[in-house]
Amino acid sequence: MGAVGLVALRELIERGRSKAFLIANVVIVLAIALGVLASQLLGDPGPTRLAVADEEADALARVLEQQLAVVGGAPVEVLEAADAGAAEALVREGEADLALVGDGEVLADGGVPRALEPLLGLAAQSLALQDAVADLGVPSYLQPRLLEGSLTVTNVGEDDEAPDEASALVAFGAVVALYALLIIYGQWVAQGIVEEKQSRVVEVVVSTVTPTQLLAGKVLGIGLLGLFQVLLIAGAGVAGLLAATDVAPPAGLGGVVALVLAWYVLGYALYAMLFAATGAVVSRVEDLQSAATPVIVVILAAFFASQFALQDPASTAAEVMALVPLTAPLVQPIRGAAGLGSPLEVLAGVALALAALGLLLPVVARVYAGAVLRTRGRLSLREAYRSGSDAPSG
Amino acid sequence: MLELSALGRRYGDVVALDGLSFAVEPGQVHGFVGANGAGKTTAMRIVMGVERADAGSVRWRGAPIDAAARRRFGYMPEERGLYPKMPCARQLAYLARLHGMPKAVARERAGAWLARFGLAERAGDKVEDLSLGNQQRIQLAAALVHEPDLLVLDEPFSGLDPIGTDVMVEVLLEQAGRGVPVLFSSHQLELVERVCDAVAIIDAGRLVAHGAVESLRRGDGPDLVRVDVDASAPSWWQGLPGVGLHRAEDGRVLLELGPEADPDAVLDAARAAGSVRHFGLVERSLAERYREVVGDPREAVGQGR
Incomplete structure (x- = not known):
């Protein structure tokens, strides 16, 4: 095994065995499982049961049923009761949620669900309107046409369909996970570098491997741990989404997951380089927080950009941010989940990210080489870059 | 053989090394002495x-030296350091593998060195949980675990207790015994004198003396003879060929005997002058020799007054 592989393996084993990593994995799986469970218990109350006392109430319930089907609300189940008393009894016994007892009177135990209240009003209005039209003597065959409103939707945007709720949920979850993992694993890189400097072990290691090999192995090993966690989140998340009955898994879920994985790899590589440079120039872990702040601010800005893109994935700003290397990792999954990112856009984003990485790599390697053996005080990036030119090659 | 030739290194205006050259032979325990800041660490870091x-x-x-050759070197930096949270055995095996050893051999050697230093039962403990003395043993094991071709140790004796010092001496001699050149720096001149075959003394980045310990102690100057004679004439030695006064010491004299001087003639002259209480060749210690070639900074202050 080469030097890079050995260094990466050490990071994998030593950090993979750490309590922090093990606990994080357990917490992630538990959190997703709890989320699914909670959505089952709280998010899916089942159909609203309506007890109807007479024909008029039944007609109202049918109109309500149609309206609910149109707006996509939870369905209603109609229970026929003999009279108003029987309907009221059903509500009292908890057999029905609401009772419609004629003359627009609604009996409830604890109030009408908020989403249902305006619809009930509309249904009553609609029924009253039907009666009024019938009373005006309009022939029955014309009545439906009179009442039928007409609404034609014309899509003036370029996009075929608006994102549905489930894909927005997937996009949001993916971006939050990516954001957290980029920060956590990026900081592990910076921290690992500083710890090696602070403990002085780096001089022993750099006398056998080159600084570039040490850096590459560290970034690779920590990145693989992060990748494991991304896969865990993606696996548990998709399983949870499939298990949840109230949210239909969006079409193209596999593509979104692939996009998230790809952008974790690229995003991690980019941000790990920035974190590595900040870790290399300080000598004590205590100094790392302030040194890493600019990088964290950049990730935070990218996260806000992604939240903006989540509100309006089709906007020009989102299109641009999907291409900018530091925002693309968090914005492309959102556009992908919204069914917007064309293959060309994905390829262009990847190409730009790779190009940025190609520019960043030699600079960071040189900063690292110049700073890694300066175990006292703090260097500026410029100083580190300068002394990197005459650093030993190992 | 390790050869340093005409090494130079500056840090801005500070000259750390100024044309430093010397060689370390196979199987030689080679001391490296000089004041703080004389350039020892810089030279060793360049080698590594x-x-x-x-x-x-x-x-x-x-x-x-290429990377492959250097991977076969063993190094103990001036500032000690290991991964504090990594268990001893895994850490040593990891370092052995970085130095190019196969996995199974690396594990075996790590275990062997831990056993050698009586730390076999601490193999699974984190380095930070060990006492300072045991941490230093692990540090030494880290320099040795891959059976290096060359050992470069920066102040290996600093901070060691007497037992630790004995173990270190034993290991250095043992490594030299298997043909490994051992270069180490130290301020403990008595120890250097006792352990080393050869010594390089540097001052301000330049080599000021170098050679076998024996010849270095004698120096290339004249032999010194201390004579205590109850003489009426204090200058009884004057006129003897090749003899000069090194220092008068309260009744006794320290004479310098040049190459043409005849020690027997000096003794005869002393006996002729009076009753001789002491006559002997002065063995100079490495420390004395060191002060001669490097100069005592306190004397330099005295001259400035």
Whole structure:
């Protein structure tokens, strides 16, 4: 095994065995499982049961049923009761949620669900309107046409369909996970570098491997741990989404997951380089927080950009941010989940990210080489870059 | 053989090394002494490739040092350091593998060195949980675990207790015994004198004395003879060929005997002058020799007054 592989393996084993990593994995799986469970218990109350006392109430319930089907609300189940008393009894016994007892009177135990209240009003209005039209003597065959409103939707945007709720949920979850993992694993890189400097072990290691090999192995090993966690989140998340009955898994879920994985790899590589440079120039872990702040601010800005893109994935700003290397990792999954990112856009984003990485790599390697053996005080990036030119090659 | 030739290194206006040249032979325990800041650490770091030379070169077995050759070196830096949270055995095996050993051999050697230092039962403990003395043993094991071709140790004796010092001496001699050149720096001149075959003394980045310990102690100057004679004439030695006064010491004299001087003639002259209480060749210690070639900074202050 080469030097890079050995260094990466050490990071994998030593950090993979750490309590922090093990606990994080357990917490992630538990959190997703709890989320699914909670959505089952709280998010899916089942159909609203309506007890109807007479024909008029039944007609109202049918109109309500149609309206609910149109707006996509939870369905209603109609229970026929003999009279108003029987309907009221059903509500009292908890057999029905609401009772419609004629003359627009609604009996409830604890109030009408908020989403249902305006619809009930509309249904009553609609029924009253039907009666009024019938009373005006309009022939029955014309009545439906009179009442039928007409609404034609014309899509003036370029996009075929608006994102549905489930894909927005997937996009949001993916971006939050990516954001957290980029920060956590990026900081592990910076921290690992500083710890090696602070403990002085780096001089022993750099006398056998080159600084570039040490850096590459560290970034690779920590990145693989992060990748494991991304896969865990993606696996548990998709399983949870499939298990949840109230949210239909969006079409193209596999593509979104692939996009998230790809952008974790690229995003991690980019941000790990920035974190590595900040870790290399300080000598004590205590100094790392302030040194890493600019990088964290950049990730935070990218996260806000992604939240903006989540509100309006089709906007020009989102299109641009999907291409900018530091925002693309968090914005492309959102556009992908919204069914917007064309293959060309994905390829262009990847190409730009790779190009940025190609520019960043030699600079960071040189900063690292110049700073890694300066175990006292703090260097500026410029100083580190300068002394990197005459650093030993190992 | 390790050869340092005309090494130069500057840090801004500070000259750390100024044309430093010397060689360490196979199987030689080679001391490296000099004041703080004389350039010892810089020279050793250049040998280990963690510092660049502005001028000159280092050659190993007659060739410039490449990464493969350097991987076979063992190094103990001035500032000790290991992964504090990594268990001893895994850490040593990891370092052995970085030095190019196969996995199984690396594990076996790590275990063997832990056993050698009586730390077998601490194999699974984190380094930070060990006492300072045991941490230093692990540090030494880290320099030795891959059975290096060359050992470069920066102040290996600093901070060691007497037992630790004995173990270190034993290991250095043992390594030299298997033909490994051992270069180490130290301020403990008595120890250097006792352990080393050869010594390089540097001052302000330049080599001021170098050679076998025996010849270095004698120096290339005249032999010194201390004579205590109850003489009426204090200058009884004057006129003897090749003899001069090194220092008068309260009734006794320390005479310098040049190459043409005849010690027997000096003794005869002393007996002729009076009753001789003491006549003997003065063995100079490395420490005395060191003060001669480097100069005592306190004397330098005295001269300035």
